[in-house]
Amino acid sequence: MKTDELIAxxxxxxxxxxxxLSNGWWVAVALAALAAALAYASMxxxxxxxxxxxxxxxxxxxxxxxxxxxxxxxxxSVALSRPGVGLGATLWLLVAxxxxxxxxxxxxxxxxxxxxxxxxxxxxxxxxxxxIPTIGLVxxxxxxxxxRRGAPSHPVLxxxxxxxxxxxxxxxxxxxxxxxxxxxxxxxxxHRGADPHRxxxxxxxxxxxxxxxxxxxxxxxxxx
Amino acid sequence: xxxxLGKDDRELAALLSAGMAGDEVSYAVFLRKVxxxxxxxxxxxxxxxxxxxxxxxxxxxLAIHLKRHTWRQDAPVGPWIYAIAGHKTIDAxxxxxxxxxxxxxxxxxxIAAPEEETVxxxxxxxxxxxxxxxxxAVVSSISVEGRSIRETASALNMQxxxxxxxxxxxLAAIAKRFGRGG
Numbered sequence: 218m219k220t221d222e223l224i225a226x227x228x229x230x231x232x233x234x235x236x237x238l239s240n241g242w243w244v245a246v247a248l249a250a251l252a253a254a255l256a257y258a259s260m261x262x263x264x265x266x267x268x269x270x271x272x273x274x275x276x277x278x279x280x281x282x283x284x285x286x287x288x289x290x291x292x293x294s295v296a297l298s299r300p301g302v303g304l305g306a307t308l309w310l311l312v313a314x315x316x317x318x319x320x321x322x323x324x325x326x327x328x329x330x331x332x333x334x335x336x337x338x339x340x341x342x343x344x345x346x347x348x349i350p351t352i353g354l355v356x357x358x359x360x361x362x363x364x365r366r367g368a369p370s371h372p373v374l375x376x377x378x379x380x381x382x383x384x385x386x387x388x389x390x391x392x393x394x395x396x397x398x399x400x401x402x403x404x405x406x407x408h409r410g411a412d413p414h415r416x417x418x419x420x421x422x423x424x425x426x427x428x429x430x431x432x433x434x435x436x437x438x439x440x441x
Numbered sequence: 442x443x444x445x446l447g448k449d450d451r452e453l454a455a456l457l458s459a460g461m462a463g464d465e466v467s468y469a470v471f472l473r474k475v476x477x478x479x480x481x482x483x484x485x486x487x488x489x490x491x492x493x494x495x496x497x498x499x500x501x502x503l504a505i506h507l508k509r510h511t512w513r514q515d516a517p518v519g520p521w522i523y524a525i526a527g528h529k530t531i532d533a534x535x536x537x538x539x540x541x542x543x544x545x546x547x548x549x550x551x552i553a554a555p556e557e558e559t560v561x562x563x564x565x566x567x568x569x570x571x572x573x574x575x576x577x578a579v580v581s582s583i584s585v586e587g588r589s590i591r592e593t594a595s596a597l598n599m600q601x602x603x604x605x606x607x608x609x610x611x612l613a614a615i616a617k618r619f620g621r622g623g
Contacts, residue, residue: 218565223503225469227503228466229590229608231463231465231605241511300523366508
């Protein structure tokens with residue numbers, strides 16, 4: 218079949234289908250939030266002392282931090298799902314680590330030095346490393362599916378950002394402030410790249426893309 | 442945002458918008474204008490043998506067609522087209538077991554002269570053979586034989602709606618099986 222003949226067939230096919238890209242993103246957000254909430258409700262429960270801590274600064278900061286990371290990661294990956302868009306939106310990703318750095322300094326000031334070590338590791342770090350990725354698993358799949366509908370020119374970076382959004386939902390539900398350092402390292406280990414339109418760069422750690430910006434190149438054929 | 446094709450981009454975007462609103466003629470003009478641009482892009486990327494650029498052009502056109510609802514109508518259309526063409530080129534090489542590094546950011550060098558098609562046996566024909574007989578008859582009638590939807594309906598003794606459904610499903614199936622040899 219010649220290309221002109223193909224074009225004749227394509228232009229005769231006027232059936233519309235599917236969601237627009239931006240509507241697709243909002244559907245993905247709703248599905249991911251629902252999945253994360255269900256996963257949380259089925260495995261964990263709110264801490265028993267929630268009434269007592271609900272308005273404390275440390276508790277509220279969790280939501281601030283995770284919200285900042287999730288919002289920035291979402292905005293960046295929406296931008297990255299379209300080709301030819303600059304990386305300016307990704308600068309918002311610096312807000313969350315900056316907040317964390319300030320919080321760590323405040324903790325160091327307010328907590329006696331002898332407590333630093335135990336607080337850094339925390340009591341729930343193993344549980345967090347298990348539950349955060351588990352809660353984020355379905356949101357990650359949902360967001361990669363949404364991303365596959367786009368045409369990013371930085372596929373690996375875009376995939377890693379999706380993972381960050383998914384993980385933030387889990388992160389907000391777990392563990393007090395200093396332990397977040399451990400959990401955040403866990404995020405980076407778990408993040409992988411994904412790219413749409415079947416040009417899959419399977420399982421390249423997104424962290425490498427973030428530091429090397431190699432995400433704008435295709436990668437080698439994945440091992441079978 | 443950078444506008445790769447300048448005035449051409451606005452013209453193509455307007456044609457595609459009209460096409461998405463149901464204007465078949467504008468949509469056909471859009472595809473005819475885009476095909477040589479993709480061909481120029483793909484030929485520039487494929488310097489080694491083993492991959493027929495025209496197969497990639499056709500696969501890219503199919504992807505553009507089936508994914509056109511994901512193009513944002515307020516955004517330039519050039520970057521979107523070249524991103525899809527870049528991914529499809531990578532796919533084609535990957536299927537043939539080659540390593541390839543394509544910087545799909547490097548749009549600047551791709552604004553090349555449009556190129557004409559060369560004729561050889563197409564992957565598309567092999568995929569077409571694998572379609573269900575009803576879909577194959579409809580797709581060939583409209584593409585190879587150049588009939589309209591209505592003429593196809595009367596020639597194949599089908600409802601027009603059924604022809605439209607068969608065409609749409611046939612094209613989607615072709616895009617899905619492309620490059621797997623059917």
